[in-house]
Amino acid sequence: DAGVIQSPRHEVTEMGQEVTLRCKPISGHDYLFWYRQTMMRGLELLIYFNNNVPIDDSGMPEDRFSAKMPNASFSTLKIQPSEPRDSAVYFCASSLYFFGGEETQYFGPGTRLLVL
Amino acid sequence: SQELEQSPQSLIVQEGKNLTINCTSSKTLYGLYWYKQKYGEGLIFLMMLQKGGEEKSHEKITAKLDEKKQQSSLHITASQPSHAGIYLCGAGPSGTYKYIFGTGTRLKVLA
Numbered sequence: 079d080a081g082v083i084q085s086p087r088h089e090v091t092e093m094g095q096e097v098t099l100r101c102k103p104i105s106g107h108d109y110l111f112w113y114r115q116t117m118m119r120g121l122e123l124l125i126y127f128n129n130n131v132p133i134d135d136s137g138m139p140e141d142r143f144s145a146k147m148p149n150a151s152f153s154t155l156k157i158q159p160s161e162p163r164d165s166a167v168y169f170c171a172s173s174l175y176f177f178g179g180e181e182t183q184y185f186g187p188g189t190r191l192l193v194l
Numbered sequence: 195s196q197e198l199e200q201s202p203q204s205l206i207v208q209e210g211k212n213l214t215i216n217c218t219s220s221k222t223l224y225g226l227y228w229y230k231q232k233y234g235e236g237l238i239f240l241m242m243l244q245k246g247g248e249e250k251s252h253e254k255i256t257a258k259l260d261e262k263k264q265q266s267s268l269h270i271t272a273s274q275p276s277h278a279g280i281y282l283c284g285a286g287p288s289g290t291y292k293y294i295f296g297t298g299t300r301l302k303v304l305a
Contacts, residue, residue: 082236111293120282120295120296120297120298121237121282121284121295121298122295123292123293123294134292169236169237171236171237176286182227182239182242183237183239183293184239185229185236185237185238186236187234187235187236188234188235188236190234
């Protein structure tokens with residue numbers, strides 16, 4: 079398997095613009111997670127899905143953020159409108175179980191977002 | 195709110211030296227994961243500990259979880275430049291259905 083695939087790898091945009099981040103999880107994984115990583119706050123869970131259904135979005139910072147998973151092989155994280163404080167690395171991860179022995183989340187390479 | 199504190203925040207060691215990174219929780223953990231992250235990349239799973247007192251090793255890295263399941267340590271023996279990166283602990287606290295992560299420890303190994 080190719081692992082978790084994220085696109086784009088880098089995104090530079092201007093404040094106020096819409097940003098869409100994309101993720102393709104590992105085939106067969108039932109859970110998909112979106113994280114944001116910054117120097118100040120570390121790695122934060124934004125939202126996670128189980129079988130394409132959003133389970134917990136309490137980590138989504140504001141209404142400007144939205145996430146969808148229209149099918150088992152694709153998810154998007156959208157920021158509209160974007161602000162400079164949204165600049166961070168956004169990771170997508172997938173797993174077979176939520177918790178389970180050695181089974182863990184597999185992380186994508188991340189999308190580096192810079193909002194000017 | 196549940197937090198994982200890691201120490202030290204950063205570490206610079208000479209190649210060949212041993213080192214230890216700690217991860218502490220104020221609450222009992224359901225499971226404790228250790229990840230390594232290189233700049234520009236995602237997190238790579240290292241080890242998972244679930245039982246109090248458990249210890250696991252992989253190559254030159256050993257991780258332990260204390261009996262109370264509130265503190266874990268990651269020990270690297272005879273460090274190499276390839277060990278450099280950011281080490282993060284992650285966990286699922288008991289009674290919750292969330293993942294949380296420590297703030298990370300930046301390790302630099304001087305050749």
